[in-house]
Amino acid sequence: MEFRKLKFLGAGANGNVFLAAPCRPCDDLVCPSLFAVKSANCLSTTLKREKMFLDELFGSCYIVECFGHNVSIEEGRRVYNVMMEYASGGTLKSLIESRGGRMEEREVAYYSRMLLLGLSSAHKKGIVHCDLKPDNVLVFPREEETYHLLKIADFGNAKKVWEKEMHEPGRASNHRGTLRYASPESVMYGIHGKPTDIWSLGCVILEMLTGQRVWGANSTCVEIILKLMLMKPEIPEFVSNIGTDFLDKCFEKNPEKRWTISMLMRHKFIDDNFSCDVRFGGCRTNDYSDIDWSFSLPQR
Structure with missing residues (x-):
């Protein structure tokens, strides 16, 4: 064309x-x-x-x-x-900035669900995004709808789950994508599996809730790496208990214990803020066809 x-x-x-x-x-x-x-x-x-x-x-x-x-x-x-596709609404980053601060939890939960479904589509095909961040999420405004439609973009750093990792001993970091949103295992060991995207999702959700960049806007690369090794992102007290618990599941340091998409889709943070009669861009929000439900859900 x-x-x-x-x-x-x-x-x-x-x-x-x-x-x-x-x-x-x-x-x-x-x-x-x-x-x-x-x-x-x-x-x-x-x-x-x-x-x-x-x-x-x-x-x-x-x-x-x-x-x-x-x-x-x-x-x-x-x-x-x-x-x-052209996203006339810009990026999620610009949407967050337009709010002049934090978004309401209900709106964040709706957008979180869209991002979970997008990641589920990729993970089902064995694709790990490796660079999920507000800049790489596009906003599609919708008439007569309360919330916009979000779509994940920029798969330039993506990989297949079976691709070998190129870990270089002695390198300060072996991660793909943007350091600020990178998971501990990707930075320290160069491991990029499906749990890597879940950590990044947590960073994106935290940024929507607070209006602030994770690890602090002025942190250097060295400072971010040290923080990743020693702590988890700080969740403010104004975030609800279920919102805090949801983020804690995303920020589990051990990738094997980090919650999966199917687990997070059933979390109260999503369920309590979700109305099944809402449609997102022609796709029913109760369409679970992309979700792998093979994982058991731990007791909360």
Whole structure:
């Protein structure tokens, strides 16, 4: 599909993002009138891996949708382009900032459920995101709805659960993605399994609840690593008991004891703030088809 880039939206570690439109009207319903294009040097493999993961996850209501790819010549160089959904609401980071502080727990619980369902879609395919953070969650405003639709994006650091880890002894950190949202095992041992995404989810939820970045906005990389080794993120007293308990399950230091998606979906923090008659972007919120229920739920 031929398109024209209309506006620069932002730059990331794995490419630049533009607002784009097709050069000619599309009869295909899959082709929207406006979409986002992520572009990177054709020699880069990261964006191509991201496209591969998005193709595997096509159809998930809570993962950003990919429409295709092409190669263009721009300023004499070959550029690899991936066409994706355009999120007019920006990112979860901008949504948090627009609140001017913390969000209400009910809203946070709704968004947490969407993120759990998105992660479940990925984990069911054996994909670990490895870089879940507010910047990588897109916001899709919905008319006549109380809350927005959230979709997980940016799978440039993702991996398959069976991929070998490249742990380098002596390195300060062996993690993928953004250090601030990284799990202890990923930083200290270079281990990136499904529990890694759960820790990152806890960091995102804490940021929604407090309006503050985990580990403190001004912490250096060394300070964050030391804090990861010695403590858990601090949960303020104004967070409810069930909210605190939910976060404690995400921030379990031992990844083998950290709660799974299926466990967290049944936690009171989700259940007590969830109304089954609400629809999210055409997907019923009581659709549990993506959830692996094979894990037993510990007594609370």
